[in-house]
Amino acid sequence: MARIAGSSGPRTEEAIRRAGLSLITTHGYAAMSLRQLAAMVGIQQGSLYNYFRNKQEFLFDLIRSHMQDLHAALEQALLPEGSAAERLTRFVEFHVAYHIERSQEVFICYSELRSLEPENLTAVVAMRRDYERRLSDILEAGRESGEFRLADVRMATLAILAMLSGICNWYRPDGRLSKEAVSRTFTGMVLALAQGGADPAALPQPANLNRLAARRQ
Amino acid sequence: MARIAGSSGPRTEEAIRRAGLSLITTHGYAAMSLRQLAAMVGIQQGSLYNYFRNKQEFLFDLIRSHMQDLHAALEQALLPEGSAAERLTRFVEFHVAYHIERSQEVFICYSELRSLEPENLTAVVAMRRDYERRLSDILEAGRESGEFRLADVRMATLAILAMLSGICNWYRPDGRLSKEAVSRTFTGMVLALAQGGADPAALPQPANLNRLAARRQ
DNA sequence: GTCTATAGTGAGATAGAC
DNA sequence: GTCTATCTCACTATAGAC
Numbered sequence: 001m002a003r004i005a006g007s008s009g010p011r012t013e014e015a016i017r018r019a020g021l022s023l024i025t026t027h028g029y030a031a032m033s034l035r036q037l038a039a040m041v042g043i044q045q046g047s048l049y050n051y052f053r054n055k056q057e058f059l060f061d062l063i064r065s066h067m068q069d070l071h072a073a074l075e076q077a078l079l080p081e082g083s084a085a086e087r088l089t090r091f092v093e094f095h096v097a098y099h100i101e102r103s104q105e106v107f108i109c110y111s112e113l114r115s116l117e118p119e120n121l122t123a124v125v126a127m128r129r130d131y132e133r134r135l136s137d138i139l140e141a142g143r144e145s146g147e148f149r150l151a152d153v154r155m156a157t158l159a160i161l162a163m164l165s166g167i168c169n170w171y172r173p174d175g176r177l178s179k180e181a182v183s184r185t186f187t188g189m190v191l192a193l194a195q196g197g198a199d200p201a202a203l204p205q206p207a208n209l210n211r212l213a214a215r216r217q
Numbered sequence: 218m219a220r221i222a223g224s225s226g227p228r229t230e231e232a233i234r235r236a237g238l239s240l241i242t243t244h245g246y247a248a249m250s251l252r253q254l255a256a257m258v259g260i261q262q263g264s265l266y267n268y269f270r271n272k273q274e275f276l277f278d279l280i281r282s283h284m285q286d287l288h289a290a291l292e293q294a295l296l297p298e299g300s301a302a303e304r305l306t307r308f309v310e311f312h313v314a315y316h317i318e319r320s321q322e323v324f325i326c327y328s329e330l331r332s333l334e335p336e337n338l339t340a341v342v343a344m345r346r347d348y349e350r351r352l353s354d355i356l357e358a359g360r361e362s363g364e365f366r367l368a369d370v371r372m373a374t375l376a377i378l379a380m381l382s383g384i385c386n387w388y389r390p391d392g393r394l395s396k397e398a399v400s401r402t403f404t405g406m407v408l409a410l411a412q413g414g415a416d417p418a419a420l421p422q423p424a425n426l427n428r429l430a431a432r433r434q
Numbered sequence: 435g436t437c438t439a440t441a442g443t444g445a446g447a448t449a450g451a452c
Numbered sequence: 453g454t455c456t457a458t459c460t461c462a463c464t465a466t467a468g469a470c
Contacts, residue, residue, distance in 0.1 A: 161383075189376055192411075193410040271464075
């Protein structure tokens with residue numbers, strides 16, 4: 001990480017970005033000092049101010065630019081039409097892939113909202129709402145068409161997003177599971193959740209299982 | 218919050234606890250200053266050191282004592298026997314109730330693990346593993362008995378816990394939803410997820426629904 | 435148990451030479 | 453664009469009177 005002379009520019013910018021992501025993910029924004037950050041990049045602490053006006057602006061830039069990337073990528077991935085199950089599958093596949101690919105950014109976007117100053121927070125929350133809505137719309141469409149059985153679309157939205165976003169807390173590229181296995185499994189679980197058929201009372205006993213099956217036909 | 222004279226003792230201790238929970242939830246451990254904490258309690262900053270040796274110990278006490286409470290409460294709530302669906306239902310009901318009742322502690326236990334020093338972290342992670350295992354065992358039992366259809370018990374465990382723990386990020390006592398409604402809805406979603414029947418390919422069309430129902434009988 | 439006062443440290447941010 | 457040097461401030465933690 002050390003550096004030789006008075007060089008660089010855009011290379012430094014990218015290095016600061018990556019080091020910042022790493023440090024904030026590990027220790028949190030408040031606990032990360034600019035001295036640490038500079039050391040990791042291999043420059044002096046004062047030099048950082050050629051790249052941002054202050055620490056808060058650095059955080060906001062990280063979060064905002066990531067949210068923009070996320071939106072742009074989602075736009076590409078969403079199906080314009082198709083059954084709700086197909087659209088939901090596509091959404092989950094995208095979400096999982098993105099969360100695995102860019103887990104640090106994603107994690108920070110959830111965990112460091114509290115560290116944003118009010119004005120900056122407002123901007124980010126608006127983008128976030130927009131994203132949640134994409135999922136809500138799919139669930140709502142499925143509920144109306146009868147493909148999905150959901151007691152509450154809002155809660156289902158939050159539940160699914162929490163479940164998917166949790167992936168970036170435990171997924172490790174060198175772990176037991178491949179990206180594909182995770183994607184497949186979560187797609188299955190989310191679809192099962194959405195398609196429901198689970199009245200808590202309905203399924204435990206075999207007798208009830210029969211009733212349910214009959215109702216479905 | 219202000220106080221009158223040189224009084225108190227255990228009352229102060231409880232006040233510090235509550236103020237700490239609130240501040241850490243809102244701003245995070247690293248961003249909370251002991252001056253803030255003292256001000257919220259209505260004492261001077263130096264007086265805090267009658268209640269802990271340093272800031273880290275305060276955090277660790279909060280987290281550890283909460284984990285102990287959680288384990289004790291879970292012990293009471295778990296069913297010793299019954300079908301996997303019944304046991305899972307009970308687990309979810311407990312989990313939701315607890316997360317709603319003590320959302321600050323729960324949130325901190327997830328979000329401030331990073332702020333624990335290595336030794337303290339080790340202790341907490343062990344307790345956490347133990348808790349996850351309670352859920353894994355239920356899912357595994359259900360998978361073996363054929364009640365549940367799960368591609369991967371470990372991922373299902375993590376998915377369910379993430380989904381449930383997410384509740385403390387958005388639930389508001391004065392909001393649209395009652396505790397009971399949340400509990401019922403999440404129980405339903407978790408059971409649906411566990412009981413599966415969701416090969417991504419299998420369920421969109423009604424034709425496949427029939428096959429599924431037939432197989433279940 | 436609480437207060438006031440302060441030691442000692444490390445933080446974010448700025449100034450000016452190269 | 454980077455460096456060195458430094459300002460200013462807030463923080464954790466301690467000491468000692470009441």
